[in-house]
Amino acid sequence: MTAVQDIVGAEHVLTDPDITQSFGTDWTRAWSAQPLAVVRPADTDQTAQVLMACKKFGVPVVPQGGNTGLVGGGIPHRDNEAIVLSMTRLQHLGTVDRATQTVDVGAGVSLARLQAHASAAGFAYAVDLAARDSATVGGMIATNAGGLRVVGLGDTRQQVMGIEAVLVDGSILRRLEPLAKDNGGYNLSQLMTGSEGTLGVITAARLRLVRAPGTQYVTFIGLADVESAVSLVADARARGDLTAAELIRSEGMKVVRQVCGLAQPLKAEHRVYLLLETAELPELPDDVDAVVDPRMWEYRDRQAEAVATLGIPFKLDVCLPINSIAAFLTELDTLPDTQGREVHVYAHLGDGNLHINLLDIDVEMADRLDEQVLTLVARYGGSIAAEHGVGVHKTKWLHLSRSSAEIATMQAIKDTLDPAGLLNPGVLLP
Ligand code: FAD
Numbered sequence: 480m481t482a483v484q485d486i487v488g489a490e491h492v493l494t495d496p497d498i499t500q501s502f503g504t505d506w507t508r509a510w511s512a513q514p515l516a517v518v519r520p521a522d523t524d525q526t527a528q529v530l531m532a533c534k535k536f537g538v539p540v541v542p543q544g545g546n547t548g549l550v551g552g553g554i555p556h557r558d559n560e561a562i563v564l565s566m567t568r569l570q571h572l573g574t575v576d577r578a579t580q581t582v583d584v585g586a587g588v589s590l591a592r593l594q595a596h597a598s599a600a601g602f603a604y605a606v607d608l609a610a611r612d613s614a615t616v617g618g619m620i621a622t623n624a625g626g627l628r629v630v631g632l633g634d635t636r637q638q639v640m641g642i643e644a645v646l647v648d649g650s651i652l653r654r655l656e657p658l659a660k661d662n663g664g665y666n667l668s669q670l671m672t673g674s675e676g677t678l679g680v681i682t683a684a685r686l687r688l689v690r691a692p693g694t695q696y697v698t699f700i701g702l703a704d705v706e707s708a709v710s711l712v713a714d715a716r717a718r719g720d721l722t723a724a725e726l727i728r729s730e731g732m733k734v735v736r737q738v739c740g741l742a743q744p745l746k747a748e749h750r751v752y753l754l755l756e757t758a759e760l761p762e763l764p765d766d767v768d769a770v771v772d773p774r775m776w777e778y779r780d781r782q783a784e785a786v787a788t789l790g791i792p793f794k795l796d797v798c799l800p801i802n803s804i805a806a807f808l809t810e811l812d813t814l815p816d817t818q819g820r821e822v823h824v825y826a827h828l829g830d831g832n833l834h835i836n837l838l839d840i841d842v843e844m845a846d847r848l849d850e851q852v853l854t855l856v857a858r859y860g861g862s863i864a865a866e867h868g869v870g871v872h873k874t875k876w877l878h879l880s881r882s883s884a885e886i887a888t889m890q891a892i893k894d895t896l897d898p899a900g901l902l903n904p905g906v907l908l909p
């Protein structure tokens with residue numbers, strides 16, 4: 480540890496188990512292991528030196544941002560085996576470049592800080608998610624975070640113009656210039672995007688900004704079934720001003736109201752609730768139970784928090800062709816291990832992205848649920864990892880969404896960039 484203390488300063492190498500424990504436990508509390516130490520570099524050069532020291536001594540490294548990931552990818556997996564490389568000190572926020580509508584940002588900047596910075600310059604950052612106060616730019620790029628506005632503005636990958644990342648041997652890949660065209664070979668920034676800390680450590684990024692939104696209408700609609708919600712999303716899409724289309728099932732509505740003390744927002748209770756964010760008021764049938772109010776976002780934003788208050792949630796994050804969602808949900812509710820249980824489903828419906836949460840699930844049942852639900856997803860032509868990544872949770876199931884040729888290619892890239900397998904071992908690849 481002395482070698483690393485000499486690089487970052489003793490005060491930035493945390494070894495007291497009472498302090499490091501929280502860095503070794505994920506947001507859901509489903510995964511936990513004691514880090515060897517938590518190392519907090521101040522900048523790119525220190526990150527490179529720490530990685531070189533870890534390579535020299537053969538110590539595995541788990542890059543970590545805000546530790547809000549939901550697939551166990553940002554914490555060690557065995558006690559006292561790996562260091563956590565906490566990137567939150569990289570807080571650089573460049574001046575917004577108005578001519579290119581871009582900004583360069585340190586990996587440790589939180590989403591909320593980035594959004595405030597963009598807004599102060601008259602722009603917006605396209606990606607938004609409920610963990611905005613803690614999730615970092617580095618973590619969002621590493622997971623290719625999606626969130627609430629993908630249907631209108633795209634995912635993180637679509638905002639990344641270039642990144643700076645450090646490889647395990649300490650070499651630095653830097654592509655931070657605001658160039659709209661730059662076809663010099665493979666796009667290594669996009670290779671790092673979504674690599675979940677397995678190929679390199681992201682230290683900074685050049686991100687696209689979008690125009691600040693004008694008036695947005697948030698319409699919250701109670702519906703009898705998912706088919707009606709999908710049909711309203713299609714109508715809103717066709718008008719071309721849809722920026723968000725989110726769904727909550729009745730179980731989630733009940734829990735968020737109970738846990739967060741929120742009022743019943745509509746005249747009656749419904750099986751399904753749809754939130755549409757649009758620039759013009761959407762056209763709805765006359766007799767529909769709906770309200771137009773930006774505060775309706777809270778019912779959707781607080782779903783994860785509400786369900787986690789009731790216990791350690793079992794989570795799956797999957798993507799389906801949107802027209803298959805109603806049929807998929809009918810089958811989901813009748814699987815051997817979901818039948819008779821409350822299955823909490825909330826969704827970025829516009830993207831076909833469902834979040835499935837169940838409570839009181841032990842390890843064996845979790846394994847059976849993984850198999851039953853993810854096999855069903857594959858049968859519908861969906862993705863087993865929509866926006867949270869593969870992490871440690873889904874490595875075993877990657878073959879359901881990727882061919883053996885694709886997995887072998889990914890493994891070859893991993894072996895080339897990290898031959899000793901020191902970066903985030905056990906994550907993403909089986
Ligand atoms: P961490 O959790 O610290 O790490 C996540 C992964 O990235 C790990 O594999 C880690 O090793 C790697 N990593 C972190 N930093 C770096 C770095 N600098 N270089 C290389 N690798 C790195 N996600 C969505 O996509 N959409 C949502 O709507 C959404 N909503 C959420 C709501 C709540 C309440 C919570 C708790 C989480 C939500 N998430 C959502 C999941 C999570 O916020 C995202 O995955 C986010 O991108 C993680 O960022 P982080 O900084 O916390 O990363």
Ligand code: 2HG
Pocket residue numbers: 549609626779780782783794795796834835836
């Ligand atoms: C959301 O969209 C997040 O609310 C969290 O991605 C998903 O809690 C979850 O399963």
Ligand code: ZN
Pocket residue numbers: 626827834866
């Ligand atoms: Zn989500």
